[in-house]
Amino acid sequence: MSSQRATHSARSATYVLDEQVGFLLRQINQRHGALFSDAMGNELTPTQWAALAKLAEIGVCSQNQLGRLTAMDVATIKGVVDRLIRDGHAETHSDPEDGRRFRVALTDQGRETFERLVPVAFSISVATLEALLPKERVEFLRLLKKLR
Amino acid sequence: MSSQRATHSARSATYVLDEQVGFLLRQINQRHGALFSDAMGNELTPTQWAALAKLAEIGVCSQNQLGRLTAMDVATIKGVVDRLIRDGHAETHSDPEDGRRFRVALTDQGRETFERLVPVAFSISVATLEALLPKERVEFLRLLKKLR
DNA sequence: ATTTTATTGTTAGTATACTAACGAGACTTC
DNA sequence: GAAGTCTCGTTAGTATACTAACAATAAAAT
Numbered sequence A, B: 001m002s003s004q005r006a007t008h009s010a011r012s013a014t015y016v017l018d019e020q021v022g023f024l025l026r027q028i029n030q031r032h033g034a035l036f037s038d039a040m041g042n043e044l045t046p047t048q049w050a051a052l053a054k055l056a057e058i059g060v061c062s063q064n065q066l067g068r069l070t071a072m073d074v075a076t077i078k079g080v081v082d083r084l085i086r087d088g089h090a091e092t093h094s095d096p097e098d099g100r101r102f103r104v105a106l107t108d109q110g111r112e113t114f115e116r117l118v119p120v121a122f123s124i125s126v127a128t129l130e131a132l133l134p135k136e137r138v139e140f141l142r143l144l145k146k147l148r
Numbered sequence C: 001a002t003t004t005t006a007t008t009g010t011t012a013g014t015a016t017a018c019t020a021a022c023g024a025g026a027c028t029t030c
Numbered sequence D: 001g002a003a004g005t006c007t008c009g010t011t012a013g014t015a016t017a018c019t020a021a022c023a024a025t026a027a028a029a030t
Helices: A003-011 A021-040 A046-058 A064-070 A074-086 A106-128 A134-147 B006-010 B019-040 B046-058 B063-069 B074-088 B109-126 B134-147
Strands: A088-093 A102-106 B090-093 B100-104
Touching: A021 A046, A021 A106, A021 B019, A021 B046, A021 B090, A021 B109, A021 B134, A046 A064, A046 A088, A046 A102, A046 A106, A046 B019, A046 B074, A064 A074, A064 A102, A074 A088, A102 A106, A106 B019, A134 B019, A134 B063, A134 B134, B019 B046, B019 B109, B046 B090, B046 B100, B046 B109, B063 B074, B063 B100, B074 B090, B100 B109
Parallel strands: none
Antiparallel strands: A088 A102, B090 B100
């Protein structure tokens, strides 16, 4: 307790930024983003792809629900859907059963884009985990899901 | 090969968003961000904290080098340093040895803030990994560093 | 010594990602 | 059926995070 080490740690010298989860997570997110835009070009951003893929998976749904399914709050999903519509990938129609709702759906172009980019998306997932051994990749994904 | 499953996968139906690394990473990043602002309040953002902690760790350095050490590009680190200065945590002086450079350093207030928030920062790192077993936490951090 | 190259910091533009507040519609409850 | 409550989408504001282009300075190459 009276050692130098104790004095040291009492002065918070043991906080090393490069050891903190948050800092590491941010960097890996950045790396993934770089891989993503390398592979996808300027066609779609990661969040736009997420919304596109989720729409392809489930079909039609409301804007806010799409946000929930893709982990975006209402303000963020609005911008993403706006840009998908602007670029011809999606379209909205007002819901006859609920005056507040828009029904968001893919256009034919959006579906074509999805089909075309699925292999690219897979390759990005692979590239992101390239530095790990096969066993480690499985374990990493398991831990990610546990942390979600 | 001629089974329904093969037909299915040929039409890219096996792409499930919730299984992709990038999507999972984004969500965990979000979770960490929420924990961070819960614990830190509005005082500092994660990137501001990263810059503050790195400055506390290494002392004085140029703005761009600080960016490299905290994984931010030149445009991002500029905004972060601007806000640290605005809030009284840091200050800059022009470098007499290099007319292009600013020497960024913590103010006394910045150092006090750092010392005060170190325990909070530790608690955020702990809370982020709360869902994992002790062994899994170590393994997760190891894999993160390998992926960086 | 001059030219080229590299680095430093700035600016403008776009896209997440959050908070907070808001109006409109739908649902509950009394 | 009127009041309160919830949900839906919008808007404004702030903070990352990137690209691209730019001017100023410094270092290297010729």
